Amino acid sequence: MQQDDQFDDDEAGDFGPSRSERRREALEVLDLARRLVEQSEARIAQIPMDEDLRELVLASRRITAQIARKRQIQFLAKHMRREDDEALALIRAALDHDRADxxxxxxxxxxxxxxxxxxxxxxxxxxxxxxxxxxxxxxxxxxxxxxxxxxxxxxxxxxxxxxxxxxxxxxxxxxxxxxx
Missing domain, CATH: 1.10.60.30 (PSPTO4464-like domains)
Incomplete structure (x- = not known):
């Protein structure tokens, strides 16, 4: 009986975010990637992010074909999801500040x-x-x-x-x- 209680406690533990939550977060990052690509190159240079990500954003801006650009933005979002939450929060804050201005x-x-x-x-x-x-x-x-x-x-x-x-x-x- 003792083992069953322990098993139930482990099972009742934190399973992490639900599939719906993960999807919402992924869509938020995709929207953030779109907003980044829409910025001017000068503005992108001012947004706090690592240089690899900045180069990827600039490369995404250069693609003009609609389907290729959509795929590139999805690729960018995939890389952005690998960033820590603080980095994404800084990018989001910089873009939201621009909107308020x-x-x-x-x-x-x-x-x-x-x-x-x-x-x-x-x-x-x-x-x-x-x-x-x-x-x-x-x-x-x-x-x-x-x-x-x-x-x-x-x-x-x-x-x-x-x-x-x-x-x-x-x-x-x-x-x-x-x-x-």
């Missing part, structure tokens, strides 16, 4: 575009709101650019003032202390 930059550009469109469409009412948030802004210059951009829009002229207004707003909103 990109998202913040996109939000900032959308905010600038929003203000530019409001200034062109609403005129002095939108300018008063903008100046309430950013009292250091040059009221005359922004008003003139907004009016010129509005005229360009009405007359279907090239958007010179429209672009200049965007640049001025981008600089103004980037210089604000709260990031608005």
């Amino acid at each position: 990109h998202r913040r930059e996109a939000q900032a550009l959308h905010r600038v575009e929003h203000w530019r469109d409001r200034l062109v469409d609403e005129g002095d009412a939108a300018l008063a709101e903008l100046l309430a948030e950013h009292p250091t802004a040059d009221r005359q210059h922004l008003r003139q650019l907004a009016r010129n951009a509005h005229q360009e829009k009405l007359k279907n002229k090239p958007p010179h003032a429209y672009r200049e207004l965007f640049r001025e707003l981008r600089d103004l909103l980037a210089d604000s202390p709260d990031g608005d």
Whole structure:
């Protein structure tokens, strides 16, 4: 009876990850490999990884045929699965950091575009709101650019003032202390 209890304890022990868990992990590494291959060569050079893996990523980037590239990315993922969890976590963190930066930059550009469109469409009412948030802004210059951009829009002229207004707003909103 004593041996049966011991056998049951061993059997009830840790069997490791299930097949489903291993598959999910493999698919995550495959996705990570795809994301790595999509990066520019300059960005790949900045991501923390060993040189053999870096060379494999760069070789994968050079393959352009669709099926061959898919096979190469799978091969890359196979090599990446051999890396320790810390190395993969560093790569993942570097790529996620890039996504967050990109998202913040996109939000900032959308905010600038929003203000530019409001200034062109609403005129002095939108300018008063903008100046309430950013009292250091040059009221005359922004008003003139907004009016010129509005005229360009009405007359279907090239958007010179429209672009200049965007640049001025981008600089103004980037210089604000709260990031608005």
